[in-house]
Amino acid sequence: MKVGQMQILRQQIANELNYSCKFDSKHLAAALDNFNEAILSDIKAHYKDPSLPCPKEDNTLLYEITAYLEAAGTHNPLNKIYITTKQVAFFPIVNFLFLIAQLPKLQYNKNLGMTCRKPADAIDWPPLVLGLLTLLKQFHSRYTEQFLGLIGQFIRSSMEQSTSHWRVTSIFCLGCSQKIPEMPADVVGALMFLEDYVHFTKLPRRVVEAHVPNFIFDEFRTIL
Structure with missing residues (x-):
């Protein structure tokens, strides 16, 4: 932070x-x-x-x-690269787990963006994104690629699990009027992170679209 x-x-x-x-x-x-x-x-x-x-x-x-x-x-x-670093085992995984651990403490607000669910948590979203971005920048670019790949896998798995749950529920409740479930909050947070990451690094969006289907990026803001 x-x-x-x-x-x-x-x-x-x-x-x-x-x-x-x-x-x-x-x-x-x-x-x-x-x-x-x-x-x-x-x-x-x-x-x-x-x-x-x-x-x-x-x-x-x-x-x-x-x-x-x-x-x-x-x-x-x-x-900017501020320090010279060496290879660190499991570095992308540690950063990924750190990010995923913070997402349940955050929620999306249409007016304020990503905010804390509880004031006691005191997590500031921009420093969180920029801190991880800067930390990864000090290491080889393959670490960043692996980190983004893990986030993409998390998003795809969470979306698949949410969709599968809705399909099973629909089978056992054919007569019920149901809505398609909203996108999980953790997935929204992960997508917001990727969107901000692309914005701050000025990278083309295809960098993250290699890990997350582009239609998810196109649709996730419309359903918030």
């Missing part, structure tokens, strides 16, 4: 710096943006074709431009 709160503060500071830079020196801000885009394009082109030029490790250009970008607020704290 504290990591998520720090990331929110870093984002607010970066936004304020970027606004001030564009207001006080729009030419400097534009030059930094263009220079950054040019370097990133060269690096991407180099990885596609190693024969193309790319700044070497001993070149101080990348370090110097990074300092300027951070001072001007032209960076995303959520995408």
